[in-house]
Amino acid sequence: MSFRYEIRLSGAGGQGLILIGKILAEAAAIFADLNATQSQSYGPESRGGASRSEVIISDEDIDYPKAGNVDFLLAMTQEAFDKYGEMTKNGGIVVYDMEMVHTPRQLEGVRVFPAQITELAIKEFSKPIVANMVALGIVINLSNILGIETVKEAIKSRVPKGTEEINLKAFDLGYEKGKELQGL
């Protein structure tokens, strides 16, 4: 049976969400031979400091590049949670960073996972900048949309030279965290 999976990564500029959107799209298109589109926030909204990246992955032609029925929301700021939380489809998944989202609204019909993302990045690597990779690990684990090795290949092909190791470690940490969130 064919599938179309929509992921929305939202937060603030500087959190590296565009990068993990590209990694997801390339992992799907190049390394898993799936169809994938990636779009991102443009213009005034991005000038205001908000950042959004959307990735659609499908094994069929993607007839429209914009996410309209989001299966997975990653919210890295309160604003992102408030804005997109309720737009997540019934049965979907919402993961938010506990460090950045303090007053999460009650969401109906979705599985909500509060996760220590930035805190974990700081605690384990002393670098909040790798919080995006921790988040990516969680996304991959909870969504189960792409294979872990496929994503790792895409990470190696995207992150700056010299940072491969720390990014992969952060991703692994996030992946394990995802397991923990699922109670596995």
Next chain:
Amino acid sequence: MKTVSLKLLTPHQRNLREISEWGNHMRKYAYFIENNYESLVDELTKNNLSDEVHLSHSLPDFDKQLTREMSAIAGLDIESPEKIKHLGTYYALKLVQLNIRTIDFIRPAVVKSDPLKTYENFMREIGWKFRSLTSIFFSNVVPILSEGLHVPEFIIASVGTRTDMDDIDVAVITQTKETGDLDKLLSRINKVVTKYGTALHFHLAESIDNGKYSATIVEFIEFAEKNLTNFVFITEIIGAKRIYGPEGLMESFEREVLYIFYPDFAPDIRFHEAYLRQILGEIRVYLNRDVRTEYINPKNDALRMIKALITVQKTRYGIYKKNPWGILDKLKYHDSKNWDIYKAIGESLAFIETFRFLFMLYGAQEEQIYIDVPDNIGTLKKIAAIMGIDSIGAVSCLDHFLLRYYDHLRRVKKIVEFMLEDCREYLKRITLINEILSENKGNLAINFAKNSGIFKDSDFWDDILEAFSADDFRLLRVFAQDYKSLDERARKVILKGLFTRIENSFDGFASFIVLLGELKNEEAANFVRSDFLRYLVMSFEKEPHLLFSLIGFFEKKYIELCLLLEVIDRESLRKIKTIFGNLKEDFSEKTLKKSKNENFKNVLNIYAEGSRYFRKYFQKILVSDPWIIKLIESEDKIEDICSGIFAEISRTVNRQQQKSLLARYYDLKFLNIGLEAISGRPYDEISREFIELNDNYLVTLFDVCFLELEEQKSLRLKGEDLFLFFVVGSLARECSFNDDIDLLVLLDSEDPELFSSYNKILSRMSREIVRTGTMAQFRLADRFGTYVTKINDLKMLLTGNSSDTFIEKSQILESKFMTGSEILLEKFTNELVESEIFDKWKDFADKMLEEVKNRHAENPGFIYNVKESAGGIKDIEMILLVFKAKHRIIFKYGDELVEELSMRDKMISGKIKTAAMFLKQFREIRQFMRLTVAKTNVVDPLELSRNFKSSVIPYKGENPADFDGYYRNLMTRSRENLKELTDLVYI
């Protein structure tokens, strides 16, 4: 000696070696080349095409050869997926070779010729070749991918930067809504280019949001009409360049959509004006950004500004070219007076764009480049070498590169600032605002709101504000009156219209509210202003992130922000404060933002929690030293500046300048001490600092005024051994943030000229003190009618029969010597104080205690006045003076006085210490009241309990009732203690 490998590489090896030098994101090209190269070679050999298709070499006749060779591959008689794979591999090879070739070219060229021109040529070449490569690739893969699909005529236009190899922003344009299988085809195209080349982004389609990848020309027009101010969308349309599809359709698109933004082509100027406002607002945002030293961000530092400016000028002068340097070349002729400017912009653009391109190739596809990251340092050095920037002596190529980079930024900002003014003048000429603001067209407020489409979403309101301000705010008055004349429903409609998406035009709107403050004495203007402010606060409550716009406004127009905060009521300010407190700061540019947020928080705190008395100082400082606002988060920095200003006084010769420096010193230091007090610094420290400030201020002011008079009279003023200068009152009692500065100046001479001179000095001092916002009170002046009191007159007063001299005596008793003759001071103490105060202490005590009794009789119950209340500040201070007289103590204050009294009179020791402890607590309460509530002695438990931070009082709650209880209990205990102390006076 370093050995250099001279091993000759094959072109194929060279390709792979160069890719390995580039960033990880280029690895995918190596991946395809390594995996598919051999099979492509085999296929070409099998079809006798080895000589036709040049896989290993770059192509001298790029366009023609590329077209021919890709067609040859596309014509292979193999399965479509295989064909796509070969075309993708060929594309990857050519992209890699294109980069290698142009970089090979730039290295020697920068040495031989003008580097800036070389960069321009490099960017031009790489730009058109990349577009050409993409375009030819599309031409070959689209027919393959369309097999079996029904698609109408369409074009794919590139709408972003053409050299960005990170992604390709495209618009897909059709004539018909019946697009058949077009979305399917575009999905396939996107998959192929994401895999083998560069991913596509369909921003325009996403904006139009019609559920498709494509949009018709009509849809583009409709969207533009409804989104007049969506400058990102419009900029992309204006920059659209066909990369696939029929020319005819592109021409139709240009004619019907693109040209509406050109004033000399479109009859409706709205599109052009709205776009212009947007883009100018955008330019200003970037112009006001601080340049950082820990990282560089070419896009935000300069490129956005440059490109926006070029687009503005391009539409203004009717230039339809797409390449920025091509446009600049045209502009040099169309706007020849600014020839040098366009040349300079082109050069800076070339330098920064070349750097950005190279970083994205060798480093990472990131805009923000941290300079101190080791991997980045290596990459930056590599790029500097490519750009012909070498190390010289001890200065590394990286330093040279950064110097040049920052030089270009400075130049760009200067140019953009200049051109912004030029554009502003242009906008003033063409704008429809004057027509909209015409008084003869009905209600101005309605017209303004109705036509807000052309200026909404833009911060460029300069000319609008200018129009409202002209002729002594004539139009603003009309606007206010027209608005007020409307019924509530109509006003709501206007508010709703204006406040929708206010974040995009926040600066303009906030400035408009500030402008209304110019008519603060007019009812209609106040009515509008309070409506707007109410709506603004509601907007913050609904959309907390709107506060970032307020912070943005603060960064750019801090004085205006303070004017805005000044007119928002305290309750609303506190709401804003709470909302702000709950906001998480933006992750990006964290340090910078943190510092700015801290500044904003402190300013907000001054307005939300500071008393009018304290705010008055702040406002004053904003006028004299507006830059201080940027340091408001750092008390240490302000302290350093204060020290600097104080030191400057002695280096300045001009007395007027000295006085003005002294006033600045006083204000800044006062502000700083106030901020420290509000933030909970121990009371003793605050008090000490405040007294030190006043002592320094007064003594220096006296010296300056003394010298000024001498200079003006051209004589050496005598009498240094004949005068005494004291502070008395609360300042002498070491009490901070008091009402007035009480002074007592005594002269031991009957010389009229000397008397007149000292009065003149004191008169000048008085004028200066008043300027600080404090009143100078000259004690005894009421009695004698002069600033200076002759010692003989004072002696006569004290030795006379007058029974009401206990006030004067108490002032002498509490006086603090500032400057004058030490010998005279001793004489004054021995002759006057000893005989008239100490020897007659019982009379003095009688009067003082009677005064206390009378005051209590006037206010028999509990009162909230911390000074006048029974057991309050005044009672304690008076009892201390009584014991001071009894025990013949003068010129001792505070803790030192208490210690001395305790030592001399063991009977009162414990009680006097208790009284001193209560006094400290009451003074701290009063200090906090004055700084945060009002300059009053009346305690407001409700207000005080909100933010009370104390080093003296053990009160920690937040409940007003608790504070009230605590305060009452304190006062009762103090009253009882004083009663017991009073009983010991005559023992």
